[in-house]
Amino acid sequence: MESPQFRRLAESDRPRIRLVIDGRSCEALAGDTLLTALLTNGRRLRSSEFGDGPRAGFCLMGACQDCWVALDDGTRLRACTSFVAEGMRIVTRSDVDMSAPGRPERGTAARLGGKARSAKGALK
Amino acid sequence: MNDRAPVVIGAGPAGCRAAATLAAAGLAPIVLDEAPASGGQIYRRAPAGFTRHYRALYGFDAARARRLHTAFDGIQGSIDYRPDTLVWDLRRGALHCLSGGRSREVAYRDVILAPGARDRIIPFPGWTLPGIYTLGGAQIALKYQGCAIGSRIVFMGTGPLLYLVAYQYAKAGGGVAAVLDTTPFAAKRRAVPGLLSGGSTFAKGLWYVAALRARGIPVANGIRPVAAEGKDAAVAAFLYRDAAGTQRRLACDALAFGFGLSSETQLADLAEVPFAFDAVQQQFLPERDLAGRTPVRGVYLAGDGGGIAGADAAELAGERAALALLEDRGHEVGKPRLAALERALRQRAGFRAALEAAFPFPAELAAGMPDETILCRCEGVTAGEFRRAARALDADEINRAKAFSRCGMGRCQGRVCGPAAAVVLAAALDLPPERMGRLRGQPPIKPIPMAVAGTHE
Amino acid sequence: MSEHVAADVAIVGGGTAGCSTALHLRWRGATVVLLERGQCGGQASGVNYGGVRQQGRDLAELPLARRSREMWGRLAAIVGSDCEFVASGHVKLARCAADMAELEAYREAVRPYGLELELLGRNDLRTRYPYLGEAALGGSLCAEDGAANPRLVAPGFARAARAAGADIREHAPVTTIEHDGTRFRLRTAGGVEVSAATLVNVAGAWGHEIAARFGENVPEDVTAPNMCVSEPVPYFMVPNFGVCGGGFYVRQIARGNVIFGGGRGIAERERRRAYPVAATSLDASRQTIALVPRLRHAQIIRTWTGIEGVMPDDLPVIGPSRTTPGLVHAFGFSGHGFQLGPAMGAVLSELILDGATPTPIAAFDIGRFASWKR
Numbered sequence: 001m002e003s004p005q006f007r008r009l010a011e012s013d014r015p016r017i018r019l020v021i022d023g024r025s026c027e028a029l030a031g032d033t034l035l036t037a038l039l040t041n042g043r044r045l046r047s048s049e050f051g052d053g054p055r056a057g058f059c060l061m062g063a064c065q066d067c068w069v070a071l072d073d074g075t076r077l078r079a080c081t082s083f084v085a086e087g088m089r090i091v092t093r094s095d096v097d098m099s100a101p102g103r104p105e106r107g108t109a110a111r112l113g114g115k116a117r118s119a120k121g122a123l124k
Numbered sequence: 125m126n127d128r129a130p131v132v133i134g135a136g137p138a139g140c141r142a143a144a145t146l147a148a149a150g151l152a153p154i155v156l157d158e159a160p161a162s163g164g165q166i167y168r169r170a171p172a173g174f175t176r177h178y179r180a181l182y183g184f185d186a187a188r189a190r191r192l193h194t195a196f197d198g199i200q201g202s203i204d205y206r207p208d209t210l211v212w213d214l215r216r217g218a219l220h221c222l223s224g225g226r227s228r229e230v231a232y233r234d235v236i237l238a239p240g241a242r243d244r245i246i247p248f249p250g251w252t253l254p255g256i257y258t259l260g261g262a263q264i265a266l267k268y269q270g271c272a273i274g275s276r277i278v279f280m281g282t283g284p285l286l287y288l289v290a291y292q293y294a295k296a297g298g299g300v301a302a303v304l305d306t307t308p309f310a311a312k313r314r315a316v317p318g319l320l321s322g323g324s325t326f327a328k329g330l331w332y333v334a335a336l337r338a339r340g341i342p343v344a345n346g347i348r349p350v351a352a353e354g355k356d357a358a359v360a361a362f363l364y365r366d367a368a369g370t371q372r373r374l375a376c377d378a379l380a381f382g383f384g385l386s387s388e389t390q391l392a393d394l395a396e397v398p399f400a401f402d403a404v405q406q407q408f409l410p411e412r413d414l415a416g417r418t419p420v421r422g423v424y425l426a427g428d429g430g431g432i433a434g435a436d437a438a439e440l441a442g443e444r445a446a447l448a449l450l451e452d453r454g455h456e457v458g459k460p461r462l463a464a465l466e467r468a469l470r471q472r473a474g475f476r477a478a479l480e481a482a483f484p485f486p487a488e489l490a491a492g493m494p495d496e497t498i499l500c501r502c503e504g505v506t507a508g509e510f511r512r513a514a515r516a517l518d519a520d521e522i523n524r525a526k527a528f529s530r531c532g533m534g535r536c537q538g539r540v541c542g543p544a545a546a547v548v549l550a551a552a553l554d555l556p557p558e559r560m561g562r563l564r565g566q567p568p569i570k571p572i573p574m575a576v577a578g579t580h581e
Numbered sequence: 582m583s584e585h586v587a588a589d590v591a592i593v594g595g596g597t598a599g600c601s602t603a604l605h606l607r608w609r610g611a612t613v614v615l616l617e618r619g620q621c622g623g624q625a626s627g628v629n630y631g632g633v634r635q636q637g638r639d640l641a642e643l644p645l646a647r648r649s650r651e652m653w654g655r656l657a658a659i660v661g662s663d664c665e666f667v668a669s670g671h672v673k674l675a676r677c678a679a680d681m682a683e684l685e686a687y688r689e690a691v692r693p694y695g696l697e698l699e700l701l702g703r704n705d706l707r708t709r710y711p712y713l714g715e716a717a718l719g720g721s722l723c724a725e726d727g728a729a730n731p732r733l734v735a736p737g738f739a740r741a742a743r744a745a746g747a748d749i750r751e752h753a754p755v756t757t758i759e760h761d762g763t764r765f766r767l768r769t770a771g772g773v774e775v776s777a778a779t780l781v782n783v784a785g786a787w788g789h790e791i792a793a794r795f796g797e798n799v800p801e802d803v804t805a806p807n808m809c810v811s812e813p814v815p816y817f818m819v820p821n822f823g824v825c826g827g828g829f830y831v832r833q834i835a836r837g838n839v840i841f842g843g844g845r846g847i848a849e850r851e852r853r854r855a856y857p858v859a860a861t862s863l864d865a866s867r868q869t870i871a872l873v874p875r876l877r878h879a880q881i882i883r884t885w886t887g888i889e890g891v892m893p894d895d896l897p898v899i900g901p902s903r904t905t906p907g908l909v910h911a912f913g914f915s916g917h918g919f920q921l922g923p924a925m926g927a928v929l930s931e932l933i934l935d936g937a938t939p940t941p942i943a944a945f946d947i948g949r950f951a952s953w954k955r
Contacts (some may be wrong), residue, residue, distance in 0.1 A: 005255055005358065005378070009296050011174050011270030020242040031171040036269045043254045049813045049837060050504025054357050056254030058501070058540070060261035060268075061165055062158060063242040063388075065535035065571060066501060068812075074878040076573070080264075082156075084169070094815070213859045220859040227863060503836075516662075517736045518743075520751075524620060527627075527732035530836075535882050536814055567857060571812060571880035574866040 002042040007055055020072075020089040025055055028084045035060065035079035038090065045069050045079055047094045054092070129154050129204065130449055131219070131230065133391060134238030137435045138427025140196040141442030142236045142342020147199040149450050154204040154230065156211050156221055162196045164240050165260060166435045168268050169193060169452040181267050183292065184328055185435070187518050188295050192439070213567035214394045227576045234422045234453070236445050237391050238438070241428035243382040244279075246489045246544045250352030252501045255359035262288045262380035272298040274378025278362045280304040280349060281381040282483040287332040289380060290341070300341050304364055306383070306486045308346035318448075318478025328344045328474075349489065352379060383485050386543055392430070393565030395423045401558035404480050405432055406487065407543065408562035414466050416445025416458045417452075424449055437472040440465050490544040491551035499548060502534020510545065511552045521561040525549050535571050537561040583772040586748065588612040588829045590933060591767055591777035593755055593791060595621035597910025598747070598911050599783035600738035601926025607745035609934055614775050615739075616767065618754040619853075625785050626857070626922060627913065628887025629806060630830055630842050631731045632821055634671050635696055636723035637687075639896060641944035642921070643694040648940050649924030650725060656923070660741040664733040665834070669761075671726030671819040672701070672710070674872075675719045680825035684721040698723050711763060714815060714874050728821045728832050731919055738926070741823070758794055760905060779907045779933050783925070786850055786890035788898065788912025792947065795905045799950040800893055801913050805846035805886040807861040811879045813837030818873065829868045839876060841869045846886030857884040891915045899925075899945035901932060909933060910947055 014029040021041055028037030035057050044054035045067050057067040059077050060080045067079040072089040132143045135157035146153040161169040167189040170181065178186040193202035206223060213220040218231050224393035243258035249258075257265070257273050259281060265271045271295060278301050279290040290303045319326045336343055346367030353361040353373075362374045363410065384405075392410035393399070397418040399408040412418045412425040426445035444465045447457045493499065495508025511521070513529035522545065531545055538545070542563050550557040590606055594597045595617025603613045617623075633653055635646040654711035658665045675681040681700075688698040699722045701709070706717050743749050753769040758780070762767070765780040782791040789801035818833035829843025862884045870877045892898060892913040902908035909932055911925050924940070931938035 003335075006265060006269075006271040006273060007275050007299075008267070009270055009272050009298060010176055010180075011170075013175070014173050031173045033269060036265070036271055040271065043356075048252070048504060052252055052498060052504055053354075054254055055252065055501075056358070057257065058261060059243060059258045060264040061242065062570070063536065064501075064540050066540075068571070068880075069533070070878075076878050076880060087378075098192075215856060227859070229859065395880075517733070517740055520620075524736075528736070533883070537883070566883050566885055567859065567862075568881055568884065571882045574811065574870055574879050574881055575877045576863055576866065 004040040004041055005043040006036060007038060016118050017084050017086050019084060019087065022090070022092055032084045033080055034069065034077055034082045034088070034090070038069070038079060038085035038092065042092070044092050046092055128231070128233040130234040130236065131156065131232045132236045132238060133157075134240055134427070134429070135159065135162040135196065135205070135207070136240050136427060136438065137167065137192060138438040138445075139164070139236070139238035140192055140238075141439045142238060142426055142446040143203055144195050144199050145289070145443045145446035146449065146568070147202040147408050150561075151450070152202055152204065155206065156166050156209045157207050160207050162207075163193060170268065174270065176270070180205055188435070191238035194271060210570060210572070211391060212569055212572050214391050214510070216396070220415040222572050222576065225573065225576065227572070230394070232422075234424070234449050235395070236416070236424040236426055236442070236449060237395070237429055238427045238442060239388040239391055241385040241387050241432055242539055244384045244386040244485065244543050245382055245540060246486065247493060247497050247499055247501070247507070247541070248349040248351060248489070249494060249497050250354060250359070252498055253354045253359040256352060257378070257380050259285045259289045259380050259382035259470055266296060266298065272296070272378075273380060275299045275378065276301045276376050277378040277380060278302050278304065278374055278376045279380050280306075280347070280362070280364070281383045282486065283382065283384045284329055284479065284483065285382060287329060287336065287382075289431065291332040291335055294336060294339050296339060296430045300336070301374055302367065303336055303341060303343045303417065304347045305345045306347055306349070307483050308367060311484065312345070312482050315478055315482035319475070319482055326394045339373055349381075350442070383481070384483065385428065386539070387431060388429050390537070390565035390569040392418070392425060394567060394569070395420055397423060397425070399562060402431060404477050406485050406557065408558075414444070414469055415448040415462075416441055433469075433472055433476050438467060439459065440468050440472070444469065476491065487557070488549045490547035492547055493544070499545055500531040500534060502536050502540070503530045505529055505531040507548055510548060514549055514552060519549070520553065521559070522546050522549055522563055523561060526563060532563050537566065537569065583774050583877055583885050586614050586773060586775045588614040588748065588775065588777045590614070590781060591616065591765055591775050592781040592783060593758070593767070594783035594785055594788070594912070595735065595739060595749065595751065596624060596626035596783060596785055597622065597735040597738055597922025598925035598929070599781065600735050600742050601923050602781055602783065602929045603747040603749065603926070604738055605749050605926040605930035606673060606933065607742060609930060611934065613742070613747040614777065615742070615749045616753045616755050616769060616775065617749070617751045619751065620751050621739040622732065624702050624887055625889040626919060627731050628808070628885060629731050629889070629916070629919045630840065631728045631832070631919065632671065632726075632823075632830065633666060633729050634723070634726045634821070634917075635920070636671050636698060636721065636726055637673055637823065637827075638917065640690060640694070640756060641896060641941075643696060645921055645924055645928065647695060648701065648927065649921050652923040652927070653729070656737075659923070660737040662737050664729045664737050666727065666729035667805055667835070668727040669832075670723050671723045672718045672720045672820045672822050674822060674824045676716050676824065677718065681719050683825055684719070688721060696723070710820070712875050714872050716800075716816060716871060722820070724764060726821065734922065738923075741873075742826040745836065757770040758791060760795070765907065779909065781929060781933070782908065782910045783912060785912055786848075786888045788890060788910065792898070792902075792910060795902055795908055797902060797904055797947055798953060799898060799913070799947060800953055802891045802893070803848040803850045804889050804891045804916055805848035805855045806842050806889065806916060807844045807846040807857050807865065807884070807886050808842040809841065809857075809862050809865055809881050809884045811839040811876070812838060812882050813909035814879050816875070817875075822872070829865050831869050831872065839869070840875050841865055848886070848888040850888055853888065855886045855888050857886045882908070889914070889916045889918075897921075898947045899928070899942045903948050903951065
């Protein structure tokens, strides 16, 4: 299993919930938000559309909108304000990387002659 | 129209007290809240099946939280409470709310806005790496889900929340690696006389620092963030400069940071409440008086959504705004109670100003943000791209800079990047931040599904 | 303490037409002052859908539109940026046999103007645009049409005009305009006095106010295009789509956001405020999903609208004043002026400096409203 981001410190005595993350069978606990369910099983929720890699949420209170995830049927859920449900199937890796070469170009700033930021962006 | 139910938006401390006050006067308000349960952020109620006691969840505030929850539960029979409901648009006399995949139009005559606040952040290189959260976010993980955001966590930023959350993690066994405060120690010492007016709040603050040190957790002041380093696409270390200017590196698998709070003002903006720049909070805030009245008839504002004053002040403000609404509808309200509320609100405002002075927003971090830093995390726009786009087309205020750079055009509508972007733009133009204007609210104030069924009521 | 500025030409209105006129006049050596009440491109030029479209226009607009299209292709050379113009093609969709007939007739009608349209049947749509829903029976493709970013165009022309020596004043509402027998005299709220031999009225939804000052009353109404944009979704939709009847329109930008519109918002011309309408946004959203079912999971992240001037025959007012020598009008573009903006600069500069323009504009003459009474 991928090493988890979140660590449970309390409230572990709850019914287990099974979910599927990127095709992998995983477990969470009833009462987990989808964000908690994903991050107790790994370190990502989704891929950034613009090339700076995976995202794993930020504000946890429904303000930053950075934790919208996709179920495998395309349904969109905000992970920090949705509860995990039995049998949920989540996809965290997009099959289309918007930053790949040949993808449509970046917007305004690039058009105005700004230096294109490297696809890797932040320090890795 | 006199019998149209008043609407309260938000069921945090301010919204709950406003609703209770209106209910007590027999007005049966409609209470709309995005969350599944009352309490807002600070007094978030645990999901069903969780067992920790109030003391474990809310610490010193346990009794307050209990009283608020009990009070709100007690009025359920006399209010129309709609949780899991997002108010996404609002105009004179009508609002639109989304619940269960359905959008409804709700007509209103009077509305009390109590939308609260969110963390205020300044981007630094690497801040979008998995494992990096706001201080509020870290607190929610612990309080609401019983989770630590990582195993070896750096807490960074400034403000009372920095120490509170770090302490809560330390107490819960959460692997606190260090607490790094951007405010120099000297600034805090200078602010002590003002902070003393805060009484027990100030004492609590000192207590947290002492408690952290007692556990051997390093607490540093006057630091400057440099960058977060990633490994395997998640945060692995945090680089910063200490007060002496020496660069240091802390291994970590999570970071929580923040520099105070920002008011949520989108609904007030849509309601056409005029805004003014608040020098203390360094933010444009909707205009309201001490009673919670805005210049727009029928629109009231209570709690942190109109300016950061904390949970206790929010409860007082919620009650006061509801009483203002009642007064304006011709009800009799007790003058002594009004005076007591306003006296208490004034006193808390003074303490709040002192807190801002003790934990100043380090605007210079924004002004000096390296060009390669992602400024807008929704759209992936770097500070350099933002500066270049603003200059290329002579953007002289923040909405133009947004249009030319895309910074602020993403899903969060500038909630995260807005405060820092204004400072970056002001520094690039060599003008004060208040000249940059503010990002205008546009509906929907949060994303809504395209496939929404709509009705009117 | 007032500032006096004299110029050959005073332009009132900083939309694309006004800023393009300023640039073209500077190229030919005329001195120019442009007065804009707010920010250049802040009104109709900046709030529209962004369609750069010849197809679908009234025939009278085609020469102007074709001239403008030629400029769109050279925008980077003209203003230093292509303003994200992409000739992605414009497809007007038919949803019934009558629509198809309309498209066929239009194709024939525009051929003499040099505009080539390709008719598409159902199979063509399935092959080229497999994501379209069942209701689309066919369409008409104009391959050289497309879209651009309306927020960039007028500011781009403004910057180029400034660089060429035009005196462009933003946040400069005009409070009085008079003609003293020789020159126009304008005063702004900030106390700037401008005198000029020529006055260009490109004041958009407020153009009728300036016309009225010179005894030319025209029935200019307002409309507000209700616009929505989605979060970024993986890029798949190349053309800019519209439908017969004009009910709604949708396009996707390279970054993935889907922009769609249809129906009206609320325009309050006097207060200069405009509001998108929730029910209209949700309705346009439903129509967009019906046309492009794979968008059913996407989210709307922003809606907006703005104020556009509309004439009763849906044609702009362009041309010299009937009452006042030296006054030239170009306003009331009725919700489809974005694509015409660049060429307006060429045409108006020719009218001013040469007394005539090779582009036919007789159909837009303000005199057609001469018998209209307020």
